[in-house]
Amino acid sequence: MIEKTLLLFFALTLPLAAAALDGRVLDAQSGQPIADAQLTVGALVVRSDARGVFRIAGAPGKIAARAPGYRRIEQNVAPGKPVEIRLAPFRAKALYLSFYGIGDRGIRNQALDLIERTELNALVIDFKGDRGMIPFKSSVPLASEIGALDITTVRDIRELIATLKQKGVYLIARIVVFKDDKLANARPALAVRTKKGGLWRDREDLAWVDPFREAVWDYNIKLAVEAAGLGFDEIQFDYLRFPDAESPVFSQPSTERGRVGAISSFLAAARKALAPYNVFIAGDIFGYVSWNLDDTQIGQRLDALVQHLDYLSPMLYPSGFRFGIPGYRDPVAHSREIVGLSLKRAGERSKVSPLRFRPWLQAFRDYAFDRRVFGAGEIREQISAAEAFGSDGWMLWNPRNDYSSAGLKSEPSAAR
Template sequence: MRHAIVAALSLTVAAPAASQQAMWGDELAPLPQLEQLISASSIPVQLSWPAPPLRPAPDSVRALYVNAWAFGGKRFWDLVRLADSTEINSLVIDVKDDTGFLTYRSRVPTAIGIGANGQLRAPDAAQRLAVLHAHGIHPIARIVVAKDPLLARMKPTWAIKDANGGLWHDRLNFAWVDAFNDSVWVYAAQLAEEAVQLGFSEVQFDYVRFPDEPRSKMATARFQSRRPGESVRDGVARNLQLLRERVKPLKVPFTIDVFGMTTYASGDMGIGQIWEDLVSVADVVLPMVYPSHYYGGIYGARHPNSEPYKVVKAALADGQRRSTELGNPTAEIRPYLQAFTLGQPRYTPEHVREQIRAAGDLGIGSYVLWNPRSAYDPRIFTTPTTQLGRKPSGGSGHHVTPELEAVRR
């Protein structure tokens, strides 16, 4: 059936989906109330469909972040049409976000055991991925690793503990799993394998770090899986190597999201991320160089959020310089750029284009735009897809199969 669906797909989405008028610059994603957890007995990971042929990533990945609700809802069709008509050629889609819940039903035993299937946002994910492949859109799975309150709650032996032996919580009252714990990373690798079998062409790991909390807050954290003499930097480096080895057989790029400040800071900022460590282990490193996240005065910018070109260019130039100084082949730099408003000024398409221009002026043609609501103003993009060489595969018709019509509904 899966191959039949793929074969039947021809080109563009025919009937337009419901219009999306939400303000694309809003900061907060919709977060429905968590559903009742469901439990099921563990079964081996074995999918009922064969993995699709893997396609190489585009030479320049120009992507949008897509949260699970957008992927599973009507906004998906708007995003497909946006990619068809602009330079966008890839979508980064949440498989496991920072709630710990999964987008589609998993057969990974740990996921089943903790109830991670309790809030399915896109149960028809395989069909939607088939749509992306038919349109020549590169689908990337995003898997959050250490910020997983569900896993921490359901497997407390894997979690960061407080001084009293209970679950440690960050300032926003989220529990985290212990990034020293190998099992946390193995679970992420198992989800990655399943995602590739489902149809994703690349896997991107986020929160590959320890919590970014003040020292006073971290002083109350207890890491039961920490090895003697091991620093947080050691823990991240060790488990990134473990994750890389687990992902290698999948023959997809090993990509990681990292703090934007890693290109600037000489230390690990208490989270375990050092630029040189990161670019030496990954195929692609994605520094989140959001201007709103930098302090005043850095890079000569009095108000960094108001100077996106200056901040992004300087931050990425730092990363390029440090990578070059290593003298060995290092990871591709693919920045996350800010397509949301946080503080002043309110971000417009021009603010976003300035960041894309800054990266391009350094020879970096790849990027991912981040908006937590996955709402993007088409005016950000000015170059028609046909001029950039990415065309939908399979002809020029408008045929839509019954299977796709069911997905649309």
């Protein structure tokens, strides 16, 4: 009797165990296969092969898909039938809006007007800004406990996201990770310390949290999951690094191996938590990381970062290249070369598609050299260099959210 029961059990479960979803991922415009696309069912993620082919065990009713250079999608699938997934090509061309900028109706409407009139099609929005503040009433308990919600600039984040989505705007949630004055002051045990034991502060008199501390990882990952659940297309981690100073003291020795390991471990944990949301993951990196063979003393090394990020976003502001680059010692006079050669160098060293890069470009006045205004010429030179490299779009940074159409093509982007 027992043997018959077991045979019946295996007979009933075998077809279910053997069931699988076969499919192929194609470019919606060219019809060409897309290699290394990510297909997500729940927390399970598989990748397409060189022919765009994939197989997922089981018979899911819905599948999500994404690949750098394309819009992400979700698609219903019929059990037992091969599925064809077509991804629409997309290049994000974004403006940054700060903690205060996203909540100011005038600033926000000016940005949306530029999106309507020019090639822009995306916004990078402070989800957690440079001072550790969050612009809306986050549901993450620690955010409220440490005072990160003391100032509300966005009353209804869901309504705002819905409005922006209706306009076809690609949404990127910027989360400042290890520069967090609110968390450091409220939880000193998690903070970077001075050699005398006090809170270490940077040139802006802001405290940082220790990148070795898993409690810090957990807080930022919970915020990232919240952003993904709200509908952001991409999570962008900024200040994804150790402080660029020699004096701070951390909970572990600050060796290159340790620093790179901490950043990589945080990103691996974030990627795992975000897997069910089919959201792109990006990281902002120092411009000189494209050139340096070590971790630039901050834990950022291309070979490690590329393993965990969909997009690498080097900050290629000419004003930030205080030592220039080989052959160009006056970076603000050579915007095109700074952007183009830095991307070329990063692409050669990382050996990944140019679509894995989306650089930050300078849209603010120079502060380090001759104080020149970065107007139409400088902005267009940077954009042209990024596009010639083949990057997945670009992002304009102005900390005051002071943007114009200077340097931008007037025709609206076809990919909305």
